[in-house]
Amino acid sequence: xxxxxxxxxxxxxxxxxxxxxxxxxxxxxxxxxxxxxxxxxxxxxxxxxxxxxxxxxxxxxxxxxxxxxxxxxxxxxxxxxxxxxxxxxxxxxxxxxxxxxxxxxxxxxxxxxxxxxxxxxxxxxxxxxxxxxxxxxxxxxxxxxxxxxxxxxxxxxxxxxxxxxxxxxxxxxxxxxxxxxxxxxxxxxxxxxxxxxxxxxxxxxxxxxxxxxxxxxxxxxxxxxxxxxxxxxx
Amino acid sequence: xxxxxxxxxxxxxxxxxxxxxxxxxxxxxxxxxxxxxxxxxxxxxxxxxxxxxxxxxxxxxxxxxxxxxxxxxxxxxxxxxxxxxxxxxxxxxxxxxxxxxxxxxxxxxxxxxxxxxxxxxxxxxxxxxxxxxxxxxxxxxxxxxxxxxxxxxxxxxxxxxxxxxxxxxxxxxxxxxxxxxxxxxxxxxxxxxxxxxxxxxxxxxxxxxxxxxxxxxxxxxxxxxxxxxxxxxx
DNA sequence: CATCGGGCGGTATCATCGTTTACATGACGG
DNA sequence: CCGTCATGTAAACGATGATACCGCCCGATG
Numbered sequence: 211x212x213x214x215x216x217x218x219x220x221x222x223x224x225x226x227x228x229x230x231x232x233x234x235x236x237x238x239x240x241x242x243x244x245x246x247x248x249x250x251x252x253x254x255x256x257x258x259x260x261x262x263x264x265x266x267x268x269x270x271x272x273x274x275x276x277x278x279x280x281x282x283x284x285x286x287x288x289x290x291x292x293x294x295x296x297x298x299x300x301x302x303x304x305x306x307x308x309x310x311x312x313x314x315x316x317x318x319x320x321x322x323x324x325x326x327x328x329x330x331x332x333x334x335x336x337x338x339x340x341x342x343x344x345x346x347x348x349x350x351x352x353x354x355x356x357x358x359x360x361x362x363x364x365x366x367x368x369x370x371x372x373x374x375x376x377x378x379x380x381x382x383x384x385x386x387x388x389x390x391x392x393x394x395x396x397x398x399x400x401x402x403x404x405x406x407x408x409x410x411x412x413x414x415x416x417x418x419x420x421x422x423x424x425x426x427x428x429x430x431x432x433x434x435x436x437x438x439x440x441x442x443x444x
Numbered sequence: 445x446x447x448x449x450x451x452x453x454x455x456x457x458x459x460x461x462x463x464x465x466x467x468x469x470x471x472x473x474x475x476x477x478x479x480x481x482x483x484x485x486x487x488x489x490x491x492x493x494x495x496x497x498x499x500x501x502x503x504x505x506x507x508x509x510x511x512x513x514x515x516x517x518x519x520x521x522x523x524x525x526x527x528x529x530x531x532x533x534x535x536x537x538x539x540x541x542x543x544x545x546x547x548x549x550x551x552x553x554x555x556x557x558x559x560x561x562x563x564x565x566x567x568x569x570x571x572x573x574x575x576x577x578x579x580x581x582x583x584x585x586x587x588x589x590x591x592x593x594x595x596x597x598x599x600x601x602x603x604x605x606x607x608x609x610x611x612x613x614x615x616x617x618x619x620x621x622x623x624x625x626x627x628x629x630x631x632x633x634x635x636x637x638x639x640x641x642x643x644x645x646x647x648x649x650x651x652x653x654x655x656x657x658x659x660x661x662x663x664x665x666x667x668x669x670x671x672x673x674x675x676x677x678x
Numbered sequence: 679c680a681t682c683g684g685g686c687g688g689t690a691t692c693a694t695c696g697t698t699t700a701c702a703t704g705a706c707g708g
Numbered sequence: 709c710c711g712t713c714a715t716g717t718a719a720a721c722g723a724t725g726a727t728a729c730c731g732c733c734c735g736a737t738g
Contacts, residue, residue, distance in 0.1 A: 234552050249688055315549055316603035318468050354613050362596025369550035379588050386624040404652050407645035414577055414638040422671040434657055434665055441656035483717050
């Protein structure tokens with residue numbers, strides 16, 4: 211029992227290691243077998259297929275993902291947990307790009323449940339938010355929205371890893387989707403609404419002008435709007 | 445000249461066709477060569493690599509994508525064009541799942557510019573919106589947000605193609621991200637943009653105030669905003 | 679206790695794939 | 709007329725995913 215199981219685990223770990231080390235996000239069944247000192251038929255006995263091995267690697271990736279989540283979440287503020295969960299998701303993608311794509315990118319004929327289980331994890335966190343009265347839509351609906359958006363920017367960042375250093379896009383996306391999903395009390399909008407409103411009116415004034423104001427008033431208004439718009443920023 | 449170019453095109457088309465027909469989203473260089481009646485070295489002469497062929501297929505996919513966009517957009521309402529562009533993107537993903545993943549999923553060592561060019565296309569559409577005063581953030585920032593979200597749900601739908609029949613999640617995501625990116629006038633287009641911008645800033649000033657302005661200045665600004673907001677009204 | 683049978687792993691091999699080498703042909707310019 | 713380049717072919721090489729077949733150990737059974 212434990213013999214074959216530990217062998218399974220060893221092969222999965224070797225496969226995951228080689229996947230992370232490979233430059234083209236691919237693994238060779240031979241190399242995995244050699245790494246654990248067995249022959250290829252044992253791989254096909256244990257996993258049935260190369261795809262079976264990859265599915266197992268993806269599921270094992272979910273275990274690590276879940277462990278990372280369980281280690282950091284569970285404060286008394288479910289909304290804060292949600293935000294931290296988003297950032298943790300991005301960190302996981304940054305540290306395991308190949309494994310991340312294996313887990314969250316559609317693979318034909320895949321039987322891995324990693325993505326579904328991450329979805330369920332997210333639903334659970336959202337249900338806690340709903341219990342706190344912070345959720346505006348159905349948890350599964352919100353989860354689909356959040357997970358898709360999260361995967362979207364994560365893949366964007368993986369394609370251009372330099373972007374991982376700038377939390378701007380990720381946090382922007384995060385706040386956008388959460389501001390829809392959560393109630394007003396739950397929103398942590400670090401984008402200054404006053405500033406955006408001022409910018410919007412500034413643009414509109416430049417475009418169309420305002421007949422209700424004298425030209426001098428409009429000019430002074432524009433300068434005030436600039437001061438408001440640049441107040442909190444560099 | 446045209447000979448090699450038409451050969452190139454034929455191989456790309458054959459590769460794209462076989463990619464769409466393959467069950468595992470993979471192609472074989474041999475099969476592509478046989479389909480056009482040439483030997484394998486010509487493939488390596490024309491594309492250098494299998495990856496080169498895939499890059500060419502992805503770029504050709506962009507051509508079809510751009511053609512589809514050019515055929516449908518360009519009304520006089522740039523915001524409506526944006527919404528139609530989102531739906532067109534989803535339709536493209538539904539009809540060409542394998543090609544879509546080739547274009548929008550990160551591939552190591554890929555030199556395809558398909559995704560970047562789609563990004564530029566989106567930026568252009570957003571600049572038209574900004575010229576109409578409907579954009580609240582920088583076009584490139586908005587484009588990154590929109591494209592990532594669009595790719596996110598598109599991949600979600602590709603993983604579970606039954607979801608393509610329900611426009612709910614896609615439109616929800618679309619409205620969420622657009623409601624952040626566009627001004628109020630963009631999502632509810634019949635109102636006077638200047639008036640709504642003034643109303644928005646008025647509300648924000650009442651809520652939070654502006655540290656960049658003196659209290660007297662803020663008071664005068666509020667009265668001006670009221671005049672602007674009620675200018676065109678009955 | 680002797681024997682049998684089935685899990686468990688190894689050896690050798692196959693089919694296919696991506697890629698390259700070596701060679702053939704045909705056009706074109708000096 | 710001949711060399712050079714472009715263009716294409718035939719054949720092969722190494723690596724890969726997958727398999728048919730053989731042996732070994734070990735517990736069950738008479």
